[in-house]
Amino acid sequence: MRNLILAAAAALLAAAPVQANELAATAAALRDRALSDTTAWTVTESLTSEVGARPQGSPAMDRARDWGVAKLRELGFENVRVETYEAPSWLRGPESAEVTSPYPHKLAILGLGRSTPTPRGGLEAEIAVFRTLDEMLAQPEGALKGKIAVVTERMRRTQDITGYATAVRARSIGGVEAAKRGAVGYLVRSVSTDDTRLPHTGGARFSGIPMAALSPPDAELLERLAARGAPVRVKLELASTFREKAPAYNVVGEIRGREAPDEVVVIGGHLDSWDVGTGAVDDAAGIAITTAAAKLIADLPQRPRRTIRVVMWGAEEQGGSGEAYAQANAAEVPRMILASESDLGAGEIWRVKLPAGALGHPAMRAFAQVLAPLSVAVSPEPAQSGGVDVGPLQTLGAPVAELSQDASRYFDLHHSDDDTLDKIDPKALAQNVAVWAALVYAVADSDVDFRALAGGAR
Numbered sequence: 084m085r086n087l088i089l090a091a092a093a094a095l096l097a098a099a100p101v102q103a104n105e106l107a108a109t110a111a112a113l114r115d116r117a118l119s120d121t122t123a124w125t126v127t128e129s130l131t132s133e134v135g136a137r138p139q140g141s142p143a144m145d146r147a148r149d150w151g152v153a154k155l156r157e158l159g160f161e162n163v164r165v166e167t168y169e170a171p172s173w174l175r176g177p178e179s180a181e182v183t184s185p186y187p188h189k190l191a192i193l194g195l196g197r198s199t200p201t202p203r204g205g206l207e208a209e210i211a212v213f214r215t216l217d218e219m220l221a222q223p224e225g226a227l228k229g230k231i232a233v234v235t236e237r238m239r240r241t242q243d244i245t246g247y248a249t250a251v252r253a254r255s256i257g258g259v260e261a262a263k264r265g266a267v268g269y270l271v272r273s274v275s276t277d278d279t280r281l282p283h284t285g286g287a288r289f290s291g292i293p294m295a296a297l298s299p300p301d302a303e304l305l306e307r308l309a310a311r312g313a314p315v316r317v318k319l320e321l322a323s324t325f326r327e328k329a330p331a332y333n334v335v336g337e338i339r340g341r342e343a344p345d346e347v348v349v350i351g352g353h354l355d356s357w358d359v360g361t362g363a364v365d366d367a368a369g370i371a372i373t374t375a376a377a378k379l380i381a382d383l384p385q386r387p388r389r390t391i392r393v394v395m396w397g398a399e400e401q402g403g404s405g406e407a408y409a410q411a412n413a414a415e416v417p418r419m420i421l422a423s424e425s426d427l428g429a430g431e432i433w434r435v436k437l438p439a440g441a442l443g444h445p446a447m448r449a450f451a452q453v454l455a456p457l458s459v460a461v462s463p464e465p466a467q468s469g470g471v472d473v474g475p476l477q478t479l480g481a482p483v484a485e486l487s488q489d490a491s492r493y494f495d496l497h498h499s500d501d502d503t504l505d506k507i508d509p510k511a512l513a514q515n516v517a518v519w520a521a522l523v524y525a526v527a528d529s530d531v532d533f534r535a536l537a538g539g540a541r
């Protein structure tokens with residue numbers, strides 16, 4: 084009888100999650116290993132050199148898909164697979180813009196995703212310049228008839244995403260609003276904190292008119308020319324192709340859990356990029372950080388209790404990958420323990436937001452402790468968002484975490500030809516891996532249940 088009880092107790096212990104102090108020690112070891120691990124750098128270098136820019140629906144995206152599968156297999160991930168769906172694809176053709184009068188100037192521009200092409204030979208019209216989007220929105224219907232509307236609103240540099248979130252409206256809805264008021268074209272100052280002559284592209288709502296981003300110095304040139312009072316004319320020539328439905332891919336790999344393999348921690352980044360630069364900070368870095376974190380955990384002497392799944396979402400920039408992933412995996416959401424995407428560049432993590440009530444669990448308190456030497460604070464506020472591709476999972480009820488990167492420099496590079504590997508600091512990249520590895524391990528090797536904790540936190 085006594086032996087039986089002992090055997091039962093031993094079996095229970097084996098099945099139980101590791102104790103908090105043991106968990107903290109392993110998380111700390113992972114953190115320290117991550118700081119000198121070069122996997123994230125190697126993966127970023129590999130994707131940006133072997134594939135480079137990879138817009139959704141392009142042949143480069145097919146190569147990125149194959150790269151993702153090969154990389155996950157090479158690193159020892161299991162159940163490596165491709166989930167196929169359809170997503171929009173806008174692909175750039177030749178583009179040019181110039182001021183034709185009163186003084187001729189070439190303009191550095193990039194068409195916006197979903198821009199309509201100009202007629203062959205281009206489109207020339209007088210411009211109407213607005214310093215803010217709101218200034219243009221105050222114009223009545225018909226006020227911009229026959230004109231090219233120009234919005235030159237500046238973006239504020241912030242550590243978090245606030246500056247971008249505020250300024251991005253001018254890019255995303257400016258074209259639609261200009262078209263409503265009769266404009267035949269739309270130019271927007273790049274949503275960027277940079278002052279180089281590189282324009283920054285990005286997605287925009289379909290407006291039926293040609294839309295492009297101006298480099299910041301060119302936006303300022305147009306402001307000065309318009310301020311002189313005489314009519315300013317701009318010629319725009321934009322070519323592009325658009326398909327509402329093009330083949331798209333989410334690439335998936337797993338570290339299977341030893342006890343509860345059906346319980347899953349979903350992490351990842353997005354595999355697609357815009358067509359300029361090599362998609363290094365957006366978002367090869369996110370792919371690399373999460374892949375490297377999972378790989379470090381896989382290299383531990385024993386697998387974590389739960390499964391860690393890395394997803395390389397394939398159509399974030401033009402939209403559709405998160406929705407497709409949630410739709411294809413909806414039945415599994417109740418067993419998704421946590422979901423989060425790394426997609427704000429390669430700057431150091433400075434703050435973590437966990438699901439509501441998370442610190443009620445010893446594993447999460449252990450995780451918070453492990454962060455201290457990395458100068459990362461766990462916010463008392465619950466995570467609001469786990470990233471664009473995780474949004475649809477969150478809607479279905481998946482708990483999310485927010486690992487906030489320092490974005491102070493990110494928008495100098497984002498969506499521009501300057502988004503290249505040399506801008507990434509390997510040390511900052513490794514710091515990201517350290518935080519991700521510690522968090523993912525603490526969640527995957529414990530029995531933390533964020534849904535129950537959220538209930539307890541009211």
Ligand SMILES: [Zn+2]
Pocket residue numbers: 353365366399426427
């Ligand atoms: Zn991104």
